[in-house]
């Protein structure tokens with residue numbers, strides 16, 4: 503089912519004409535109202551969508567340098583809401599919305615949530631954090647737009663999640679994949695059954711997650727798990743989402759225009775080639791973004807999908823270019839480690855990568871917890887139990903083959919690794 507068939511399945515030529523018209527209006531708007539863009543764009547005209555590639559990029563550093571309102575195209579009094587991205591260092595990245603921008607956000611959220619199976623009348627258990635983070639309120643507004651009954655549980659307080667899930671039996675659940683897994687795992691440990699909660703549709707995102715983690719979530723909740731992508735600087739969640747065909751994530755590209763560039767050189771790459779996603783907003787009033795470098799690694803799939811949507815799709819996100827680890831000259835994304843580890847049923851999808859850079863050559867250790875069934879088989883967790891040792895050896899071999907790097911795998915005691923209540927921290931660097 504499509505939320506807005508007229509917009510989502512418009513013929514490619516109509517879509518391209520609309521994109522060009524909106525792009526030109528956005529450039530005029532940004533130039534007229536934001537000195538930063540006026541100085542960089544001057545009178546450069548874009549007569550064709552391909553000419554976008556000649557314009558300069560905008561980066562997170564530009565947002566930081568113009569904090570708080572320097573890149574805004576409307577006066578603060580015209581803003582209906584502010585959010586901020588989850589910056590861990592220094593000042594957050596502040597983003598703003600006019601009332602019209604909030605309408606667009608609700609529309610794109612209604613589209614991606616509908617594509618994931620959410621329907622009017624369904625109860626939505628919202629486990630994304632409410633507050634400056636865009637996850638909680640983004641799904642809240644999208645759910646209300648569809649006509650769902652939204653339960654604004656927010657992140658954290660796992661016991662309350664258990665209680666409300668069991669008592670209210672929601673048809674839909676949304677959270678970060680790592681937190682959702684923690685909810686399921688801890689409920690099962692307390693004797694509850696996450697499969698009996700009645701959750702049919704899980705909507706997950708805000709962090710990279712592998713097909714293995716998808717399978718683990720679908721098994722845990724007996725639900726269908728869909729991927730939803732977005733970032734605060736562009737709108738929040740709702741930039742792209744999967745449909746029932748799972749052929750990638752449909753970008754709402756009548757509002758956000760995607761390009762893929764080489765992360766090192768910034769040179770545009772052809773469809774199907776992996777690179778950094780660059781997004782240009784086509785309808786944003788408060789904070790227009792021109793060629794924003796997302797840092798996220800994916801590939802563009804422009805051909806239409808059998809579901810009827812004619813928008814471009816992106817592959818599931820591999821991670822951020824700045825999450826990429828370089829160990830002994832080998833490039834590695836944490837999501838690649840996750841994919842290799844989760845192929846083994848005896849391991850739990852709870853892991854952390856420890857990169858030790860104190861020696862001349864960096865060392866990679868992967869700590870992972872055993873699956874409960876394995877612990878039972880061993881009669882409790884014992885570090886040197888032959889069964890654990892065997893799993894450790896298999897995991898090491900599998901990882902070495904998958905990532906081409908010698909790694910040390912440690913199977914650690916159940917519950918010894920930190921659980922995520924929001925975005926999971928998968929890498930610890932020792933310097």
Ligand code: DLL
Nearest residue numbers: 587637707708709710730731732733734738739819
């Ligand atoms: O994480 C918005 C969001 C909320 C998306 C809820 C989906 C669900 P930020 O805090 O600004 O916004 O972080 C954005 O998170 O650039 C990606 O690196 C990562 N990210 C978001 N969604 C996905 C996903 C929200 N589905 C940053 N897969 C982005 C992989 C994702 N990474």
